Amino acid sequence: MKTVEEQFYEFGVVPVVVLDDVKDALPLAEALIRGGLKCAEVTFRTEAAEESIRLISKKYPEMLVGAGTVLSIEQVDRAVFAGAKFIVSPGFDPEIVDYCIKKDIPVFPGCITPSEVAQAVKRGLKVLKFFPAEQAGGIAMIKAMAAPYTMVKFMPTGGINSKNLKNYLEFGKIICCGGSWMVNSKLIKEGAFEQIYQLTKEAVDLVAAIREEN
Numbered sequence: 001m002k003t004v005e006e007q008f009y010e011f012g013v014v015p016v017v018v019l020d021d022v023k024d025a026l027p028l029a030e031a032l033i034r035g036g037l038k039c040a041e042v043t044f045r046t047e048a049a050e051e052s053i054r055l056i057s058k059k060y061p062e063m064l065v066g067a068g069t070v071l072s073i074e075q076v077d078r079a080v081f082a083g084a085k086f087i088v089s090p091g092f093d094p095e096i097v098d099y100c101i102k103k104d105i106p107v108f109p110g111c112i113t114p115s116e117v118a119q120a121v122k123r124g125l126k127v128l129k130f131f132p133a134e135q136a137g138g139i140a141m142i143k144a145m146a147a148p149y150t151m152v153k154f155m156p157t158g159g160i161n162s163k164n165l166k167n168y169l170e171f172g173k174i175i176c177c178g179g180s181w182m183v184n185s186k187l188i189k190e191g192a193f194e195q196i197y198q199l200t201k202e203a204v205d206l207v208a209a210i211r212e213e214n
Helices: 004-011 022-035 049-059 073-082 094-102 114-122 138-146 165-169 185-190 193-213
Strands: 013-017 039-043 064-068 087-089 107-109 127-130 153-156 177-179
Touching (some): 004 013, 004 039, 004 064, 022 049, 022 185, 049 073, 064 073, 073 087, 087 094, 107 127, 138 165, 153 177
Parallel strands (some): 013 039, 013 177, 039 064, 087 107
8 A cells, every 4th residue: 555655756746626616526536537646635725625525535535635725623633534635734733733643644734944844853754745835935945955854855835837847846855746737726617627637637747757857
């Protein structure tokens, strides 16, 4: 059984999804799977998030579905009960991190300073979210922080797209990137799942090409 981290690395890109309507959950999951990305981080900031995770997990158990933008322990419980296989928080919340570690739930907190990375390292975490990536200094900041913290790998999210993905994935300390360009909210609302499939397939091909070069 592959760990969540191993699966993240294989995918190279984790789609960060905002679902406002539950009816879009399964068509979106199907488009992602067809495109070659059996994973999604469903942001927990909409009313539809919990039920969407439940539906996707039930219909596509092979898909790695997690909850993003998790801001409380109560949300952790709801997300995991719905079927989330991992938890992502935008910042480093010790209460959430400690709770997930205690319950053996894979957790990826947002860390953009050495102090936050130090807190995560102290708790034995090996993979951290770096958010908002582009606004917080991008790949240059990640390289600077990775130098003293050699045991840590990063999952940058925020402002990453097909144009700058290469800059990130070329660096060995990047396990994968979170991205929403292939699951744009506008496309989801318009029901443009065929386009989402095409963009997903392009993202998968792009990851493969970048990895082949390196």
